[in-house]
Each structure stands twice: as C-alpha cells, then as structure tokens.
Amino acid sequence: MQLICILCPRGCHIQIHPGKNGEWEVEGHGCKRGRDYAIQEAACPLRVFTTSLWVDGGAHRLVSARTDRSIPKDKIIESLKLTKGLTVKAPIDIGDVLIKNIAGTGANLVATRKVDRI
Amino acid sequence: MSVKTEVAIIGGGPAGLAAALSCYRHGIRNIMILERDEHLGGILQQCIHNGFGLHWFGEELTGPEYAQRFIDEIRKTGISCLLNTMVIEIKEDKTIYAVNSRNGLMEIKANAVILAMGCRERTRGALRIPGGRPAGVYTAGMAQRLINIEGYMPGREVVILGSGDIGLIMARRLTWEGARVKMVCEIMPYSTGLIRNVRQCLDDYGIPLKYNHTVIRIHGKERLQGVTVARVDDKRNPIKGTEEYVSCDTLLLSVGLIPENELSEGAGVKLDPITGGPIVDEFRQTSVPGIFSCGNVLHVHDLVDYVSKEAEITGEGAYRYINGRSPSDSDYLQVIPGKGIRYVVPQRIYGDSDVEFYFRSNGIYKDGTVELTDGEKVLASKRLMRMVPGQMERLILKRELLTGVSKTKKLQLRWRNRNEEDDAECS
Numbered sequence: 345m346q347l348i349c350i351l352c353p354r355g356c357h358i359q360i361h362p363g364k365n366g367e368w369e370v371e372g373h374g375c376k377r378g379r380d381y382a383i384q385e386a387a388c389p390l391r392v393f394t395t396s397l398w399v400d401g402g403a404h405r406l407v408s409a410r411t412d413r414s415i416p417k418d419k420i421i422e423s424l425k426l427t428k429g430l431t432v433k434a435p436i437d438i439g440d441v442l443i444k445n446i447a448g449t450g451a452n453l454v455a456t457r458k459v460d461r462i
Numbered sequence: 463m464s465v466k467t468e469v470a471i472i473g474g475g476p477a478g479l480a481a482a483l484s485c486y487r488h489g490i491r492n493i494m495i496l497e498r499d500e501h502l503g504g505i506l507q508q509c510i511h512n513g514f515g516l517h518w519f520g521e522e523l524t525g526p527e528y529a530q531r532f533i534d535e536i537r538k539t540g541i542s543c544l545l546n547t548m549v550i551e552i553k554e555d556k557t558i559y560a561v562n563s564r565n566g567l568m569e570i571k572a573n574a575v576i577l578a579m580g581c582r583e584r585t586r587g588a589l590r591i592p593g594g595r596p597a598g599v600y601t602a603g604m605a606q607r608l609i610n611i612e613g614y615m616p617g618r619e620v621v622i623l624g625s626g627d628i629g630l631i632m633a634r635r636l637t638w639e640g641a642r643v644k645m646v647c648e649i650m651p652y653s654t655g656l657i658r659n660v661r662q663c664l665d666d667y668g669i670p671l672k673y674n675h676t677v678i679r680i681h682g683k684e685r686l687q688g689v690t691v692a693r694v695d696d697k698r699n700p701i702k703g704t705e706e707y708v709s710c711d712t713l714l715l716s717v718g719l720i721p722e723n724e725l726s727e728g729a730g731v732k733l734d735p736i737t738g739g740p741i742v743d744e745f746r747q748t749s750v751p752g753i754f755s756c757g758n759v760l761h762v763h764d765l766v767d768y769v770s771k772e773a774e775i776t777g778e779g780a781y782r783y784i785n786g787r788s789p790s791d792s793d794y795l796q797v798i799p800g801k802g803i804r805y806v807v808p809q810r811i812y813g814d815s816d817v818e819f820y821f822r823s824n825g826i827y828k829d830g831t832v833e834l835t836d837g838e839k840v841l842a843s844k845r846l847m848r849m850v851p852g853q854m855e856r857l858i859l860k861r862e863l864l865t866g867v868s869k870t871k872k873l874q875l876r877w878r879n880r881n882e883e884d885d886a887e888c889s
C-alpha cells in the first residue's frame with residue numbers, strides 16, 4: 345500500500361508490502377521514524393479521538409474530551425457510541441477521567457476543558 | 463471612565479495571551495488584555511481536536527488544553543483581563559475606546575498597543591454562489607462552534623467546499639457524529655490544508671477530495687436540498703458538461719480566513735494587500751510606532767505554535783518602544799516576495815538582531831531552495847523538498863550577514879529549483 349508519512353513536513357511517499365518471512369518491505373521513507381510509522385499504519389492504524397459530552401450544572405453546556413492515548417482506528421466509532429446520552433457532573437478539571445478503559449482499548453476518555461460549577 | 467496602561471492588548475486568543483506574557487517577562491507590569499468574549503483562549507476553545515503544541519510544548523494537545531496552559535500562566539502574573547469587553551476604536555495616538563456592560567464606554571490611554579484580534583472566515587457572500595438562501599449553509603467555523611460548544615448538529619448529509627484545515631477537521635467530526643460527508647470540493651489542484659489532516663480526516667473515512675471542483679449552484683427554498691458541483695479549468699471557470707447534482711442538507715464553506723483589521727485601519731495602520739494584515743518589522747511593529755500586531759490578525763497561520771512564537775516577539779518590541787529604542791522609517795530594509803513566494807512577514811527589517819521570516823509559496827514546488835538575496839549575494843537559504851501554499855515556511859537570517867548591506871537595497875525572498883535551467887513550476 346501507498347501512504348504519506350505525516351510525522352514531519354517532508355511528507356515522504358512510502359510504499360509498504362508484506363514481504364517474505366513475515367517482514368514488511370518498506371520503500372520511500374526518509375528516516376527510521378517513517379519506517380516505523382508505515383509498519384504501524386499497515387498493521388494496525390492508531391488514532392487519538394476527541395469529542396464532547398453534556399455537562400450537568402456547569403458553566404458550559406459541553407465538556408471537550410479525548411482519549412489519553414491512541415486507540416485502534418476501528419474502535420473509534422464503537423467508543424463514540426459509548427459517549428452518547430452520557431451526562432457528566434460539573435465541576436470538571438482538565439485530565440479528569442470521564443470514561444475508564446473505553447471500549448476495552450485500555451485508553452481513558454479524559455476532559456480537555458475546565459468546567460466550573462454554577 | 464478613563465484609564466491609563468503601559469500596554470493594551472486587543473484580543474485574548476493565543477496571540478494576545480503570549481504577547482501579554484512576553485511583555486510581563488520583559489518587566490512591563492501595567493498590562494491590560496481586552497477580550498470581547500466571555501472567556502480567554504480565542505478560537506482555540508472550539509478546536510477540540512488534538513494536534514496543537516507539538517512545536518511549543520513538545521506534546522500533542524487539544525485547543526482548549528493549549529489555551530489553558532497560557533491562561534494559567536496569565537493568572538499567576540496579575541495581568542488584568544477585561545472580558546466581555548469589545549474594542550470599538552483605536553486612535554493613532556493609542557487611545558482605545560471599548561465597551562462592556564459594567565463600565566459602559568471606556569477610554570484607555572496606552573503607551574503601546576498590541577493588535578491580536580485574529581481572523582474571520584470568508585462567507586458565501588465573498589464567493590457569490592448563485593441560488594436561494596436556504597438554511598443549511600454554514601462556514602466551517604460556525605459549524606465547529608455549533609457542534610463543539612453548543613452541542614447542536616447542523617445536518618446529516620454534508621458537502622464541504624474548500625479543503626482548508628477547519629473544513630477537513632469538520633469532515634471527520636461530522637462523520638464521527640453520524641453524518642454522511644459526501645465530498646470535499648477544492649477549486650485548486652492542491653489542498654490548502656495540512657497533509658496530515660487530509661490523511662487523518664478524509665482518507666481514513668473514504669471521503670473523496672475532488673480537486674479542481676467547485677459548487678456552482680445551491681438548491682432549496684427553506685432548507686438546502688442539494689448543490690451542483692462542476693469541474694473547473696485552469697482559469698477556475700466551470701467546465702460545461704461536468705456538472706453533477708449532489709443531494710445534501712448541509713453545505714460547509716471552508717474557503718479561507720481573512721485577518722480582522724477594521725480597527726487597525728482606523729488607527730492609520732498600513733496593510734499589506736496580500737496578507738490582509740499590517741505591514742510590520744521584525745518586532746511586528748506596524749507603520750504606526752508603538753502599535754504592534756501578531757497572530758492571525760497579522761497573517762493567517764496554520765499552526766497555533768507559530769502564533770505563540772510570533773506573539774512573543776511583540777513583547778520585546780513593546781519594551782523597546784516604551785524605552786525609546788524604536789527604529790525610524792529610514793532605518794528599514796524592505797523585504798519583497800520574489801519568484802514562487804506569495805508573501806513574506808516581516809515586510810521590512812531593522813536588522814540589529816537575527817530575524818526569522820515567515821512566508822508562503824504561490825504554488826506547489828518540489829526539491830529546491832528558498833533564498834534571501836540583496837541582489838548580489840545570498841544572505842540566507844534553506845533546502846526544501848516541497849513547498850506548498852497550505853504550509854507556512856520559515857527562514858532565519860543571521861544578523862552578521864547584514865553588515866555592509868545598504869539600507870537603500872531591497873531584499874528579495876525567492877525560490878530556486880535544484881536544476882537551475884529547469885525553472886518550470888511543477889504541480
């Protein structure tokens with residue numbers, strides 16, 4: 345498969361194919377980080393996702409949130425479903441865990457905005 | 463009510479906050495931030511996605527987290543922040559008029575002023591797309607605010623016009639919220655957004671990005687029902703026979719940002735017709751001595767990290783100005799964009815310290831160098847594998863290299879392909 349490395353502005357066009365004896369064949373990367381990135385992308389692409397949840401009794405209607413580490417891309421939609429219909433109580437501080445181990449990914453959904461109580 | 467301050471900062475977004483902190487670090491104590499919104503942080507509060515701060519903090523933060531780090535710093539200093547306060551006029555003598563519900567009209571006399579009002583989005587009016595005025599047409603930033611701050615979903619079937627970063631980010635956000643994003647149309651043959659956003663926001667979800675395409679008609683009376691898109695030729699005129707009807711209830715416009723400079727112009731500040739922001743020197747001092755400018759009001763940035771970096775410079779500028787160490791017009795060397803370069807900031811330099819230039823290209827260029835020349839010799843250069851309009855580039859000029867360069871000369875920043883003869887533009 346063909347991909348563009350997004351780790352630095354050089355934006356190398358990398359080709360990656362499964363090679364012999366379980367190794368990946370990587371071409372076009374400008375540095376080692378790009379090679380690792382391509383292998384990760386080909387095997388199991390990881391992403392951080394962000395969303396917002398409804399707040400009860402807060403100075404803002406919504407609190408923004410993100411996973412505290414990258415999760416497999418195909419777990420994002422499932423994780424998002426878990427946030428729907430959920431309301432969290434103010435006060436909330438940045439870094440507060442809103443959902444533990446979301447969708448069994450090992451990542452927590454944490455608040456990214458401070459919401460005072462009113 | 464009438465008050466005095468050493469430095470007044472207009473706008474409490476990332477530019478205003480970093481400028482205020484920098485003034486404080488230079489020993490200025492009487493600093494005032496004037497912000498029309500009810501909170502500090504500017505547009506960052508609605509940019510809840512991650513990707514901020516890689517250059518500044520060395521970690522990937524979301525917009526609100528990035529803003530909060532600066533707000534926490536501000537709180538420690540005792541810098542006064544007037545929220546819900548709208549600046550309505552700035553005079554050339556640096557008298558500021560502002561209003562809020564507590565004090566009514568205020569007159570603020572400042573020694574120095576830093577403009578940090580950010581930018582606004584280009585709207586449909588600026589594009590003149592024919593058709594009715596149905597509900598369902600939003601700028602990408604308005605939609606971002608609706609979803610992330612108000613908690614309201616603008617629609618279910620979406621077409622996005624323009625591949626700027628906000629549009630790309632919103633394509634993903636809408637997909638995550640269950641909407642169907644049918645396509646992103648880009649009139650140019652390249653995206654104006656960051657490559658990583660095209661990858662993460664469109665490619666990840668199979669959303670087509672149609673280059674050389676635009677929306678030529680809007681359909682629907684009360685609510686948007688669809689749009690007609692068409693391919694354009696190299697003069698950006700729609701090509702007959704390529705029209706396609708796409709049904710949708712929402713159209714997002716992500717077609718560019720314009721620095722917000724009505725206040726600056728009122729103060730007599732000269733603007734650069736290309737950037738839409740003030741003409742500045744390396745300390746970001748405008749044509750009016752003692753008035754500075756930074757962030758998106760100066761030129762549109764793609765990464766907030768460089769907004770913070772640029773804003774920091776104004777603190778030193780304000781400090782120099784207050785202490786009577788400001789250059790006069792005849793002390794400046796002009797810097798002009800040459801081949802391949804759309805604009806360069808600063809547009810003029812005094813040159814008693816190293817200068818970092820921020821610039822953008824006017825097209826796609828591959829494998830070459832950008833050079834700063836005085837017409838005879840190259841003063842600074844940098845190798846670039848690619849240079850695209852969507853990504854701001856930087857180049858540092860060492861101060862020593864300016865010795866002996868006459869102030870009557872103009873410096874030029876230009877692109878040179880690696881193969882001298884092969885001067886053709888690639889795309």
Ligand SMILES: Cc1cc2nc3c(=O)[nH]c(=O)nc-3n(C[C@H](O)[C@H](O)[C@H](O)COP(=O)(O)OP(=O)(O)OC[C@H]3O[C@@H](n4cnc5c(N)ncnc54)[C@H](O)[C@@H]3O)c2cc1C
Pocket residue numbers: 472473474475476477478496497498499503504505506509514547548549550578579580581582583602603604606627628631719722725756757758759763764765766767769
């Ligand atoms: C809708 C939108 C989305 C964006 N998304 C991203 C993104 O995802 N990632 C990214 O890196 N960059 C993004 N940007 C660019 C982003 O604006 C900059 O990175 C950064 O926020 C610019 O900082 P700033 O302080 O110059 O402007 P802003 O953040 O816009 O702050 C300007 C502040 O000035 C205040 N102000 C304006 N006029 C007045 C007045 N007359 N009186 C008092 N106060 C005033 C405003 O209320 C605002 O708080 C986005 C821009 C927009 C418009």
Ligand code: SF4
Pocket residue numbers: 349350351352353354355356373374375376377378379
């Ligand atoms: S492969 Fe290395 S050099 Fe190329 S874009 Fe990725 S990080 Fe940059």
